Amino acid sequence: xxxxxxxxxxxxxxxxxxxxxxxxxxxxxxxxxxxxxxxxxxxxxxxxxxxxxxxxxxxxxxxxxxxxxxxxxxxxxxxxxxxxxxxxxxxxxxxxxxxxxxxxxxxxxxxxxxxxxxxxxxxxxxxxxxxxxxxxxxxxxxxxxxxxxxxxxxxxxxxxxxxxxxxxxxxxxxxxxxxxxxxxxxxxxxxxxxxxxxxxxxxxxxxxxxxxxxxxxxxxxxxxxxxxxxxxxxxxxxxxxxxxxxxxxxxxxxxxxxxxxxxxxxxxxxxxxxxxxxxxxxxxxxxxxxxxxxxxxxxxxxxxxxxxxxxxxxxxxxxxxxxxxxxxxxxxxxxxxxxxxxxxxxxxxxxxxxxxxxxxxxxxxxxxxxxxxxxxxxxxxxxxxxxxxxxxxxxxxxxxxxxxxxxxxxxxxxxxxxxxxxxxxxxxxxxxxxxxxxxxxxxxxxxxxxxxxxxxxxxxxxxxxxxxxxxxxxxx
Amino acid sequence: xxxxxxxxxxxxxxxxxxxxxxxxxxxxxxxxxxxxxxxxxxxxxxxxxxxxxxxxxxxxxxxxxxxxxxxxxxxxxxxxxxxxxxxxxxxxxxxxxxxxxxxxxxxxxxxxxxxxxxxxxxxxxxxxxxxxxxxxxxxxxxxxxxxxxxxxxxxxxxxxxxxxxxxxxxxxxxxxxxxxxxxxxxxxxxxxxxxxxxxxxxxxxxxxxxxxxxxxxxxxxxxxxxxxxxxxxxxxxxxxxxxxxxxxxxxxxxxxxxxxxxxxxxxxxxxxxxxxxxxxxxxxxxxxxxxxxxxxxxxxxxxxxxxxxxxxxxxxxxxxxxxxxxxxxxxxxxxxxxxxxxxxxxxxxxxxxxxxxxxxxxxxxxxxxxxxxxxxxxxxxxxxxxxxxxxxxxxxxxxxxxxxxxxxxxxxxxxxxxxxxxxxxxxxxxxxxxxxxxxxxxxxxxxxxxxxxxxxxxxxxxxxxxxxxxxxxxxx
Numbered sequence: 001x002x003x004x005x006x007x008x009x010x011x012x013x014x015x016x017x018x019x020x021x022x023x024x025x026x027x028x029x030x031x032x033x034x035x036x037x038x039x040x041x042x043x044x045x046x047x048x049x050x051x052x053x054x055x056x057x058x059x060x061x062x063x064x065x066x067x068x069x070x071x072x073x074x075x076x077x078x079x080x081x082x083x084x085x086x087x088x089x090x091x092x093x094x095x096x097x098x099x100x101x102x103x104x105x106x107x108x109x110x111x112x113x114x115x116x117x118x119x120x121x122x123x124x125x126x127x128x129x130x131x132x133x134x135x136x137x138x139x140x141x142x143x144x145x146x147x148x149x150x151x152x153x154x155x156x157x158x159x160x161x162x163x164x165x166x167x168x169x170x171x172x173x174x175x176x177x178x179x180x181x182x183x184x185x186x187x188x189x190x191x192x193x194x195x196x197x198x199x200x201x202x203x204x205x206x207x208x209x210x211x212x213x214x215x216x217x218x219x220x221x222x223x224x225x226x227x228x229x230x231x232x233x234x235x236x237x238x239x240x241x242x243x244x245x246x247x248x249x250x251x252x253x254x255x256x257x258x259x260x261x262x263x264x265x266x267x268x269x270x271x272x273x274x275x276x277x278x279x280x281x282x283x284x285x286x287x288x289x290x291x292x293x294x295x296x297x298x299x300x301x302x303x304x305x306x307x308x309x310x311x312x313x314x315x316x317x318x319x320x321x322x323x324x325x326x327x328x329x330x331x332x333x334x335x336x337x338x339x340x341x342x343x344x345x346x347x348x349x350x351x352x353x354x355x356x357x358x359x360x361x362x363x364x365x366x367x368x369x370x371x372x373x374x375x376x377x378x379x380x381x382x383x384x385x386x387x388x389x390x391x392x393x394x395x396x397x398x399x400x401x402x403x404x405x406x407x408x409x410x411x412x413x414x415x416x417x418x419x420x421x422x423x424x425x426x427x428x429x430x431x432x433x434x435x436x437x438x439x440x441x442x443x444x445x446x447x448x449x450x451x452x453x454x455x456x457x458x459x460x461x462x463x464x465x466x467x468x469x470x471x472x473x474x475x476x
Numbered sequence: 477x478x479x480x481x482x483x484x485x486x487x488x489x490x491x492x493x494x495x496x497x498x499x500x501x502x503x504x505x506x507x508x509x510x511x512x513x514x515x516x517x518x519x520x521x522x523x524x525x526x527x528x529x530x531x532x533x534x535x536x537x538x539x540x541x542x543x544x545x546x547x548x549x550x551x552x553x554x555x556x557x558x559x560x561x562x563x564x565x566x567x568x569x570x571x572x573x574x575x576x577x578x579x580x581x582x583x584x585x586x587x588x589x590x591x592x593x594x595x596x597x598x599x600x601x602x603x604x605x606x607x608x609x610x611x612x613x614x615x616x617x618x619x620x621x622x623x624x625x626x627x628x629x630x631x632x633x634x635x636x637x638x639x640x641x642x643x644x645x646x647x648x649x650x651x652x653x654x655x656x657x658x659x660x661x662x663x664x665x666x667x668x669x670x671x672x673x674x675x676x677x678x679x680x681x682x683x684x685x686x687x688x689x690x691x692x693x694x695x696x697x698x699x700x701x702x703x704x705x706x707x708x709x710x711x712x713x714x715x716x717x718x719x720x721x722x723x724x725x726x727x728x729x730x731x732x733x734x735x736x737x738x739x740x741x742x743x744x745x746x747x748x749x750x751x752x753x754x755x756x757x758x759x760x761x762x763x764x765x766x767x768x769x770x771x772x773x774x775x776x777x778x779x780x781x782x783x784x785x786x787x788x789x790x791x792x793x794x795x796x797x798x799x800x801x802x803x804x805x806x807x808x809x810x811x812x813x814x815x816x817x818x819x820x821x822x823x824x825x826x827x828x829x830x831x832x833x834x835x836x837x838x839x840x841x842x843x844x845x846x847x848x849x850x851x852x853x854x855x856x857x858x859x860x861x862x863x864x865x866x867x868x869x870x871x872x873x874x875x876x877x878x879x880x881x882x883x884x885x886x887x888x889x890x891x892x893x894x895x896x897x898x899x900x901x902x903x904x905x906x907x908x909x910x911x912x913x914x915x916x917x918x919x920x921x922x923x924x925x926x927x928x929x930x931x932x933x934x935x936x937x938x939x940x941x942x943x944x945x946x947x948x949x950x951x952x
Binding site: 237251272376379414 | 710713714715716723724726727728730731732734735737738739741745748749752753756852853855861862863886887888889890
């Protein structure tokens with residue numbers, strides 16, 4: 001099936017033998033089974049009655065199917081390439097004193113512990129405060145302007161705080177021309193994105209600005225544009241799902257960059273070795289590269305009138321939000337859920353902050369939780385078991401518009417990953433997207449306490465669907 | 477189950493609910509099924525009657541089970557580490573004019589096309605002939621002594637020809653103290669190991685001796701011993717089976733060696749960059765490293781009296797042979813089969829040489845065809861489909877003595893790979909080992925024509941079992 005066929009489900013109806021699917025009371029299924037007809041009963045319930053009007057309005061729009069086909073086609077045919085690494089102050093339209101953060105817009109008052117911790121760290125990094133307490137007081141007084149990463153073509157994992165001196169991965173979409181950004185991954189443990197701001201965190205960020213950023217810039221520029229779709233496709237064949245597990249992708253990236261680093265003779269050998277050691281020591285280094293790639297793809301699918309395709313899912317530690325192609329830059333939000341997962345050291349669910357980060361952009365683009373079947377080993381970090389991982393991917397085919405033509409799952413006989421969440425399908429089926437995530441400690445400065453899976457509440461998709469229905473009705 | 481429990485199958489008998497397995501006529505199975513007892517019918521046939529005496533002799537030896545448990549314990553607990561890269565002339569006990577080759581012992585007269593091609597190439601590389609024709613005539617006259625790699629603690633893929641100026645991977649077993657060697661992988665296409673000997677092949681080997689070998693030596697020595705079991709375990713979690721697919725293992729190896737290469741300041745930067753580019757450009761580079769690791773493990777399991785564990789499976793393009801722990805260095809051989817697989821370009825089965833190479837040492841150590849379930853993507857190169865790959869691994873549990881405690885298959889909920897082929901089980905079940913392999917063109921100089929799977933004939937295992945039985949009876 002082509003992408004367009006799948007988005008127009010009636011297209012393939014007569015191409016295969018019919019299958020009888022039954023739901024509800026068993027009388028019909030039993031009668032068929034007694035006649036020897038194979039029956040596949042499903043545990044289906046009608047959508048909540050309060051969503052009926054919105055579903056009808058959206059699904060009865062004659063342009064809806066085409067709009068979704070066009071939007072998801074752009075999502076899966078965008079061609080993200082890593083082209084540069086540059087300081088945020090040079091590439092983002094950031095006023096001095098403006099910090100970006102993950103998720104939908106947020107102010108200091110409503111910010112959770114780890115988000116506050118990361119903002120405190122950014123103040124220290126930028127020299128805008130001398131001490132954590134000083135930073136906190138300054139932030140309370142409104143010393144910094146906070147803006148959503150997504151409003152600046154940017155995504156950031158966990159707190160996602162970006163300040164002017166951080167270096168950004170620059171990813172260009174060779175097909176539709178967009179550009180997306182993500183900061184460099186700091187490694188695991190006590191790091192800014194999980195809300196830590198101790199001296200070691202700030203020292204590491206200083207070193208990343210002075211050494212890692214410039215060295216990676218030289219390597220990427222020496223190598224030339226790197227096709228991230230091809231690299232990600234290969235990493236899926238190597239057991240990554242590109243959210244909780246990026247070991248293969250990180251290894252493949254290093255395999256591309258290390259020879260360039262040796263060839264970039266203006267980079268002193270000791271600095272190159274230090275940068276390579278740091279990068280090779282962090283299996284999640286590629287996460288941020290993949291996020292920028294996913295953001296470039298998702299942004300290519302924005303603003304298709306009538307489309308119910310999700311183009312952003314993100315959380316700021318307080319709210320979870322989605323953006324939809326047919327409703328522009330408007331965020332639909334609900335209180336963020338606490339992930340379920342596996343905890344580190346002595347930590348448990350009571351220590352966990354609600355969902356945080358822009359990394360669900362990889363699920364938005366058909367990776368992460370949607371590709372769990374490609375990564376049976378990821379259950380070791382996010383919890384669950386291998387059959388559950390396979391079931392999660394199978395479930396995601398129910399709420400997506402396409403199977404990715406290039407990102408494939410070997411185990412499913414090279415079936416494309418489920419890609420392109422449709423808010424109408426989420427509302428109709430009641431199946432929420434599955435998102436892999438890290439878990440931050442709720443107290444500022446704690447850092448990471450675990451990793452797991454999070455399923456956003458159906459209400460946020462209902463809100464988006466209702467807004468889309470209102471636009472449709474306004475146009476109709 | 478521990479390794480020892482599995483080798484002593486009665487140990488766990490009462491720990492689980494019994495399962496009724498039926499074979500042959502259906503009366504018994506039908507009667508049980510009618511009483512509601514779950515039955516698992518299997519397609520089992522008694523072993524050929526001519527093997528009955530040998531099977532009885534070996535299986536009735538009271539020390540046999542312990543001998544196998546001891547041998548396979550050594551196979552899976554050996555700890556191969558990459559410690560050095562050195563010229564063959566310095567590390568192998570090679571007389572001038574002696575070449576090693578893959579598989580059981582062979583002379584020029586019986587050598588196949590690709591084996592002859594590789595030997596001609598070695599003559600040219602060593603400066604012992606000026607032209608291919610001159611080399612061929614010299615070899616016909618007996619100018620070179622040919623010895624089996626396995627007799628020198630060495631393994632070589634395909635033709636496996638080793639001459640004094642080639643550089644060898646040096647792998648030490650930190651547990652039992654053995655050392656194993658394998659030459660460096662030349663890449664794909666027209667290469668010596670597939671029987672090519674053109675000027676480009678010889679030039680590449682010259683460069684490997686002058687640049688690649690010394691650069692890798694510096695990298696390995698700078699880094700220090702590299703735990704290959706850990707690396708291989710990780711590669712299995714990343715979709716390699718370590719024979720037909722080594723992309724993850726190669727990437728992980730480069731990730732370990734690249735920082736060391738930058739740190740090894742006595743290596744000129746341009747030579748380091750060239751070596752890294754060459755290595756990063758070849759997904760099969762790790763094959764030879766894994767082979768040396770497997771050889772170190774298999775050698776640790778040699779010479780356990782009474783054990784029917786296979787410690788070598790190898791082909792020289794003419795004969796396929798096995799060596800067994802309880803029968804010392806004796807080879808049991810049969811004519812080599814032609815692999816079934818996927819052909820490159822315009823090639824087909826008529827172009828294929830019979831099975832060639834020592835690389836089945838990786839199957840001997842529980843990887844390759846035995847770990848196909850870890851590597852669904854490998855079906856793209858060796859042919860077949862994903863369900864077939866899973867079935868192959870499941871079949872191998874029937875003929876092996878253990879599940880590897882460290883090499884695990886995520887998809888099978890982290891079950892250990894089947895490891896330790898038991899000739900008695902192969903004879904009893906009629907299930908041959910599954911071996912991944914490249915396919916060489918049968919004409920000297922052709923190079924690779926495909927890749928596929930090969931199943932050695934049962935006769936070779938029967939021969940080994942019979943010899944073991946004779947030893948048992950001699951002692952009894």
